[in-house]
Amino acid sequence: MLEFLEKNIGTVSNNQGSFSIDLTQANDTDVLVFSTIGYKSKSVRVSNLRTDSKTLENVRLEREIYELNEVVVKPGAFRTVNLGRSFGRTRLSAGFANNKLGNELAMEFNAGKTAFFPERFEAVISTNTYGKIKLRVNVYEAANGVPAKNILSENIFVETEIKKGILSVDLTPYDLRVTGTFFISLEIIEDMGEGRLHFVADYKGKPILTRAVSQGNWRSQDDVSLNFSVIGKQEVGKSK
Structure with missing residues (x-):
């Protein structure tokens, strides 16, 4: 990019x-x-x-070395947690600022103080007039209320032809572990031209954040939230 x-x-x-x-x-x-x-x-x-x-x-890029904090794994209980919420019946929909290459939209999630292991990301599509679309999923640390460092070590691409329904992305191959506030985004990686790609939305909930390219500034859409969810396992008790 x-x-x-x-x-x-x-x-x-x-x-x-x-x-x-x-x-x-x-x-x-x-x-x-x-x-x-x-x-x-x-x-x-x-x-x-x-x-x-x-x-x-x-121009030659050097491989990034990811230093992870030490994790002590002890026998214990885990529970399945859905960090999103159901919007129920709503006629509201929203999407990218425009459907050009590089556009990105993100939602904030909070895993709390105990370790959370994301297993699946879901976005509810309300309208897709393009047919097959290709997007990239990004997972970011939070800083000053906006997405900051991307914690992924490899790309997560997703292709779908869903016109209306749940876009589900398997996150288990990426061994993700988060605590506290983080962001997940969808990014357009090819110009889509004329058409519509909208997601189920509501006036309640965390606001959408959008930007035109990955080095651009994030902008908050304070009046609308998207039906995005992250499902995974969370430790019951304290983590180290």
Whole structure:
């Protein structure tokens, strides 16, 4: 993924790594950020791209080393927990700010003080006029009330043709463990064109957060919440 730092402008490479991005409106002092899950991001000034044609050839991302806190596992009880809530009957729906590549929407969840192991993420689609769609699921730590560091070490892609119903994503292969507040988002990874992709929504609950690209600023949609859920196992008692 490539984005201008602190600007809502960016793009995503295809499966072969090819990409294009328009630099005609960029200033020499603007910074282009190269990023992908599992690797450290790298920043390059636009002035370097314009003066040295080999700058892109020299962009190499280093693998990110994830240092996890020590976990002491003891025999004990676990319970199944659903951190979302049912909206019941509602005619309200909401979705991405627009259906262009890089758009992302996130919801906040709170696992409390004991360890929570996410096993499944669910989003209730109210309308999908596209047919097959491809999205990426992201899981973030929270900082200052917004998503911060992505805790995934590999991409979670999901494809679906559901027109109306529950989009369910298996999280068990990723060995996730969270405590406290965290965010889960859906991200558009290809331009979808004309059409509608909406999710069941309500006026009550945590607000939607949206952004145009992964280096862009998060914006809160205070008037609406989405029917997103995270189901998993939680320790009964204290964790260390």
